[in-house]
Amino acid sequence: MTNTLILAVLVMAIIIAVRYLAVSGAFAWATARRGVIAGPADPKKRRVQISNEIRWSLISAVIYAIPAGLALESWRSLGWTQLMTSIDTPLQAAWFPLSILVYLFLHDTWFYWTHRWMHQPWLFKAAHAVHHASRPPTAWAAMSFHPWEAISGAVLIPALMFLIPIHVGALAVVMLIATIMGVTNHMGWEMFPKAWVDGWFGRHMISASHHEAHHRHYNCNYGLYFRFWDKVCGTDRGLANWSRQA
Ligand SMILES: [Zn+2]
Ligand SMILES: [Zn+2]
Secondary structure (H helix, E strand, C coil), X not given: CXXXXXXXXXXXXXXXXHHHHHXXXXXXXXXXXXXXCCCCCCHHXXXXXXXXXXXXXXXXXXXXXXXXXXXXXXXHHHCCCCEECXXXXXXXXXXXHHHHHHHHHHHHHHHHHHHHHHCCHHHHHHHHHHHHCCCCCCHHHHHXXXXXXXXXXXXXXXXXXXHCCEEHHHHHHHHHHHHHHHHHCCCCCCCCCHHHHHXXXXXXXXXXXXXXXXXXXXXXXXXCCECHHHHHCCCCCCCCCCXXXX
């Protein structure tokens, strides 16, 4: 068990690191192709910031791999998780899309409250200053967290896998959304059409325009996927205008 657990953690670390490099690399490339300069305007500062973002993100990949590997091995060897590999009833079919929403909402809730907590002055420097050292962030900042913050971000989805049934396909959708939004919310430009951002989608969902304002002002826009908690708690400051790119 110990050996297979170590192997599972190692495999997860490689998968998470490669996924980070591939997705952040792809969006950093798309950013450059668009002619947008994400990160500090000074090229030397930008290079230093990006190398720091990559270093912290790769350390985070190893931290994320520990609970993920543990959950994977519990599922594979012991059958302890609530992961499903087949859909046998109409109820299970209906649960597939619903479980995606439930996981995203709980992840968003966890993120909002732990994120707000980490903005308390006594905790900010120790746990969250690394992420805010990206001023403004780039696509490489997706997992640029201090290890304390990485631990808080790593535990929730593996823990939910033990508590709330989800099909592996639905979990893959959740991970895909988490990965893409983590990268694109930091990349320095809005990828969704203006009509979407100004419409229903932008009023309820978080995209780069919303998270950019968090990186500028610190004390607002704490959410991850939805603007729900920010609106309920009065911390929503609206969307960044992208004059920086003009
Ligand atoms: Zn951020
Ligand atoms: Zn923050």
